Amino acid sequence: MVDKRTEKDVSNIIEGLRINQDPRSIEMLEDVGTNSSVDAIRELTSRALVKKNQHDSLKVVIANKGKGINDMSTVVAMSTINELLSLEDKSEAIRILEDTVNMHSDEEVRDNARSVKALMALS
């Protein structure tokens, strides 16, 4: 069982990187957060990347196999989709979803992107 101090530290680092406007914050979140073996860290990271609502950050959670909406963990995938649906400005996310549906090489990633795009159109 993880202690609360570690949990809080990781949460603060991810939240700090979300607020940080430097493009390299996305790189760090992808490198450390989305590749973590801990579901909770991947979930926090995916949500932070969606909240950034930038092209590069959204691309990480939409068009990458095994990350964000394509994560193996249902909790992580659903949490990311829920965060996408909560965006006030969904234009960039829909644009990336369309590109993924039309151009991604992996069929599963395309199907997921199609489903999320349909959900976002309804919301």
Add this chain to the structure above:
Amino acid sequence: MANLSISSIRERIFNTTKHEQTVARSSNPFAQSSFKGNVLTADVFESSKSKENQPSFAGRIASVPAKSKLYLSAMVGSINNFGNKISEKLHAGIESVNAFCKRMSDNVSNFWSTMKNTEVRFDFMDNIKDAMRPGIRKNDIAKMDLSSDEVYNSVHELFSSKANAWAEAMA
């Protein structure tokens, strides 16, 4: 009309013993009174004390026919059995009360022994201690210049170490 001659009045006043003896012989309060010259000599009043003081149950039993006496004896027997049952139930009740008290005593002693071996912790105290302890603040991370390799690497290392510590704790 009452006899109010001087001699009779004197006899009543100065010779009370005689008067009381007369009253004691008869329960008739009008024994010494005459009604238009006729004195009530017969004791026509039935004493109420005699009925109250004498137990009538024995007399009533004596007057009961033999067949009915069998029923009554059976009834008395059943009353005795009933008494025995009450006694048994009372005894069982006392036993159950004893068992209950013993159980409660055991529970109380178990409670105290459990409390002795139980560590009482308050989560909110941990949260307060965590809040008081210096840690990584998100605003510090948000203000860092990640374009600098030195800063980027230090934050990357910190993030990795914390994520690995979490993963090890979960393993």
